[in-house]
Amino acid sequence: MKLKKNLIKVDIPTSDHVQYVAKIGDFAHNYSLTYPQWELYIPKSTEWSILAIVGQSGSGKTGLLQNLKQMEYEQPQWDNRPVIEHIHTDPKLACKWLGSVGMNTMPNWLKKYTVLSMGERYRVMASWLLARYDNLYFDEYTSTLDRDTAMSISNSLHKTMHRENKKLIVATCHRDIIEHLKPCYVIDLDKEQVFDTRGLHRQGSKTIELVECNRSLWKHFAPHHYLTAEIPKHTETFLVRWKETGKIIGFTSCHTLPSGTMRNAYIGSRTVCLPQFQGMGMGIKINELLAQYKVGQGKRYFIKTSHPIVGEYHERSPNWKPTSKNKVIRKDYSNTNGDFYNHGGRSDWEINRIAYSHEYIGGSSWIDKSPKQLSLF
Numbered sequence: 001m002k003l004k005k006n007l008i009k010v011d012i013p014t015s016d017h018v019q020y021v022a023k024i025g026d027f028a029h030n031y032s033l034t035y036p037q038w039e040l041y042i043p044k045s046t047e048w049s050i051l052a053i054v055g056q057s058g059s060g061k062t063g064l065l066q067n068l069k070q071m072e073y074e075q076p077q078w079d080n081r082p083v084i085e086h087i088h089t090d091p092k093l094a095c096k097w098l099g100s101v102g103m104n105t106m107p108n109w110l111k112k113y114t115v116l117s118m119g120e121r122y123r124v125m126a127s128w129l130l131a132r133y134d135n136l137y138f139d140e141y142t143s144t145l146d147r148d149t150a151m152s153i154s155n156s157l158h159k160t161m162h163r164e165n166k167k168l169i170v171a172t173c174h175r176d177i178i179e180h181l182k183p184c185y186v187i188d189l190d191k192e193q194v195f196d197t198r199g200l201h202r203q204g205s206k207t208i209e210l211v212e213c214n215r216s217l218w219k220h221f222a223p224h225h226y227l228t229a230e231i232p233k234h235t236e237t238f239l240v241r242w243k244e245t246g247k248i249i250g251f252t253s254c255h256t257l258p259s260g261t262m263r264n265a266y267i268g269s270r271t272v273c274l275p276q277f278q279g280m281g282m283g284i285k286i287n288e289l290l291a292q293y294k295v296g297q298g299k300r301y302f303i304k305t306s307h308p309i310v311g312e313y314h315e316r317s318p319n320w321k322p323t324s325k326n327k328v329i330r331k332d333y334s335n336t337n338g339d340f341y342n343h344g345g346r347s348d349w350e351i352n353r354i355a356y357s358h359e360y361i362g363g364s365s366w367i368d369k370s371p372k373q374l375s376l377f
Contacts (some may be wrong), residue, residue, distance in 0.1 A: 017284030053188030102279020154180035291360035311356030319362030
């Protein structure tokens with residue numbers, strides 16, 4: 001790739017306002033401005049999926065991005081319908097594209113666009129574009145987002161671009177996203193250079209750990225889960241946090257498997273990754289961390305979910321094997337109006353839904369009785 005810089009001189013039409021401003025500064029007789037215009041030559045033989053244009057404000061990032069942009073997008077017409085209806089006409093594909101950008105809080109799929117947070121809107125817009133275009137362009141990339149959200153979206157887009165064989169070009173003044181977006185090339189307008197960064201990205205150490213907590217803390221995470229009912233009283237509950245910073249990123253829990261024939265078996269109850277950290281496969285890592293902890297104690301560990309993204313991961317993973325109840329409507333459940341966890345039966349919803357059901361068969365390195373940590377990257 002070759003980067004070329006041109007200096008463009010633009011004359012400013014004189015007016016009272018222009019003369020007023022010019023006299024304040026030291027350019028009273030020079031009614032013109034000069035700004036950089038960049039050209040990037042990409043040989044046809046160059047293979048790439050993600051380009052990142054970086055530079056300080058006014059360096060010419062937007063102009064270069066526009067020069068590289070091959071087409072203009074149509075704009076979505078957001079209305080009062082749930083955002084999932086805007087993404088794709090096929091509900092399964094709509095779920096896929098929302099999940100591809102880390103928009104995994106299912107209750108938010110049912111909200112209208114105008115009530116979403118800035119980070120949620122960013123993810124929804126990205127999923128809308130991914131469902132329609134093979135080439136994506138983002139100006140001022142993540143400039144309006146908190147940095148945790150920017151990090152997780154960048155991780156999501158990196159994986160999605162490669163998996164779906166799409167291309168992405170971003171322009172940003174934030175260099176902290178580079179290690180998470182992992183672009184093939186970085187076009188640094190401050191240094192006036194193009195850097196081939198393929199194979200060079202190394203993220204800093206990030207480790208998640210479990211911390212036992214009171215079950216009452218579930219109420220802070222319930223709004224982000226697709227099952228918001230109260231958790232059973234005998235559930236073991238844990239906060240999930242970054243080891244390096246101590247920042248809380250999620251919640252998980254499990255309880256003994258309600259079976260009359262199986263002993264020393266546990267089943268996952270609720271796992272939540274806070275929205276700003278979604279998109280890095282965190283929920284899946286949290287599930288496996290708790291599974292490793294229980295298996296290390298000599299227990300068997302199961303998980304049941306109707307969340308399509310989590311369920312399909314377990315279908316593919318060698319660490320999980322399907323049970324005989326996997327994707328089967330449970331006709332063997334009793335149906336009463338009582339609470340199942342008080343041996344009162346199941347609701348109509350739980351009896352009639354099709355859920356993924358798997359047992360963890362991966363290894364465990366636990367050597368004591370206390371939950372510890374799992375390397376995420």
